[in-house]
Amino acid sequence: xxxxxxxxxxxxxxxxxxxxxxxxxxxxxxxxxxxxxxxxxxxxxxxxxxxxxxxxxxxxxxxxxxxxxxxxxxxxxxxxxxxxxxxxxxxxxxxxxxxxxxxxxxxxxxxxxxxxxxxxxxxxxxxxxxxxxxxxxxxxxxxxxxxxxxxxxxxxxxxxxxxxxxxxxxxxxxxxxxxxxxxxxxxxxxxxxxxxxxxxxxxxxxxxxxxxxxxxxxxxxxxxxxxxxxxxxxxxxxxxxxxxxxxxxxxxxxxxxxxxxxxxxxxxxxxxxxxxxxxxxxxxxxxxxxxxxxxxxxxxxxxxxxxxxxxxxxxxxxxxxxxxxxxxxxxxxxxxxxxxxxxxxxxxxxxxxxxxxxxxxxxxxxxxxxxxxxxxxxxxxxxxxxxxxxxxxxxxxxxxxx
Numbered sequence: 001x002x003x004x005x006x007x008x009x010x011x012x013x014x015x016x017x018x019x020x021x022x023x024x025x026x027x028x029x030x031x032x033x034x035x036x037x038x039x040x041x042x043x044x045x046x047x048x049x050x051x052x053x054x055x056x057x058x059x060x061x062x063x064x065x066x067x068x069x070x071x072x073x074x075x076x077x078x079x080x081x082x083x084x085x086x087x088x089x090x091x092x093x094x095x096x097x098x099x100x101x102x103x104x105x106x107x108x109x110x111x112x113x114x115x116x117x118x119x120x121x122x123x124x125x126x127x128x129x130x131x132x133x134x135x136x137x138x139x140x141x142x143x144x145x146x147x148x149x150x151x152x153x154x155x156x157x158x159x160x161x162x163x164x165x166x167x168x169x170x171x172x173x174x175x176x177x178x179x180x181x182x183x184x185x186x187x188x189x190x191x192x193x194x195x196x197x198x199x200x201x202x203x204x205x206x207x208x209x210x211x212x213x214x215x216x217x218x219x220x221x222x223x224x225x226x227x228x229x230x231x232x233x234x235x236x237x238x239x240x241x242x243x244x245x246x247x248x249x250x251x252x253x254x255x256x257x258x259x260x261x262x263x264x265x266x267x268x269x270x271x272x273x274x275x276x277x278x279x280x281x282x283x284x285x286x287x288x289x290x291x292x293x294x295x296x297x298x299x300x301x302x303x304x305x306x307x308x309x310x311x312x313x314x315x316x317x318x319x320x321x322x323x324x325x326x327x328x329x330x331x332x333x334x335x336x337x338x339x340x341x342x343x344x345x346x347x348x349x350x351x352x353x354x355x356x357x358x359x360x361x362x363x364x365x366x367x368x369x370x371x372x373x374x375x376x377x378x379x380x381x382x383x384x385x386x387x388x389x390x391x392x393x394x395x396x397x398x399x400x401x402x
Contacts, residue, residue: 057167065154096125120166176242214252216318228262237297304372309383
């Protein structure tokens with residue numbers, strides 16, 4: 001009996017008709033018409049090329065990568081003939097990746113399974129893809145559907161017209177949306193959720209604190225207090241965090257990890273670091289986190305914007321919640337929190353300004369972002385110091401947070 005072939009369809013999110021070679025968009029440059037000499041000699045890499053390469057990747061080695069993703073969701077093996085349909089939706093174009101949503105229909109499953117497919121066609125994108133897949137595998141060696149970062153099911157590079165095109169398939173967080181500060185005629189700028197069709201939905205202000213607190217908790221949970229390794233860089237403007245309302249609470253995920261290393265170091269190997277060293281590292285991490293958490297761009301691509309001062313409170317809340325799950329050098333989280341809180345209370349606004357200045361000099365920002373930071377630096381330090389003092393002196397609050 002002849003095996004039934006899996007049907008494939010191709011789409012661009014927001015465009016009603018499917019893509020095919022007869023459609024003019026099929027022959028449009030993927031990168032908007034700017035030829036990339038690192039990708040193809042003499043002609044642009046087109047949307048049609050993207051779909052062809054994506055299909056080759058998904059069908060490689062009898063759909064081995066795709067079947068790993070199906071097992072992740074269903075906890076059972078499937079055969080190729082059980083995959084009845086694959087639909088690929090090109091979602092958007094980033095600085096390094098061209099992400100797509102892949103919907104996989106199974107003969108034995110009513111609803112399609114959804115995956116994220118990232119493609120890289122530039123040298124920078126290919127390098128980042130290698131780094132990201134390595135970091136995700138390192139941080140979540142045994143991923144599960146509730147993990148705060150995506151599971152990766154497979155990565156490869158394909159040769160296309162003599163050049164390399166990279167792909168990796170990952171977990172798609174269904175129902176989660178990108179969020180940004182957005183323009184408004186109101187006195188305060190609201191946070192908007194971005195829908196898949198490009199429209200925006202204003203988010204209730206009561207959810208803001210929870211979103212930034214949960215984002216801070218995720219970053220702190222992956223911070224290694226012994227080695228000082230942390231997830232960095234990350235940025236709200238890039239849409240690194242996404243959110244979904246579940247039973248009245250805002251669940252946050254981090255969809256990309258562009259690097260994981262120590263931003264700051266001391267002349268002492270990790271195995272010889274004492275609690276004073278660990279607290280110094282935690283202090284640098286927290287101070288930097290408090291500043292970065294307040295920076296976004298209007299609608300993700302507009303002018304830089306500094307989030308309100310209550311974001312500092314949210315950041316510290318998320319930080320202490322994550323710290324409650326850590327045990328360092330035999331110290332329980334209760335002892336760790338108590339001692340670190342006392343450590344924080346030693347510092348005044350002048351100390352925090354000195355620390356932030358050192359951090360900013362060590363890790364320069366884009367010009368406009370740097371100007372925004374300098375404009376708001378003193379007021380941010382005042383907010384940070386006040387919030388630390390209030391939380392630190394009220395141990396009941398810290399205990400309630402965790």
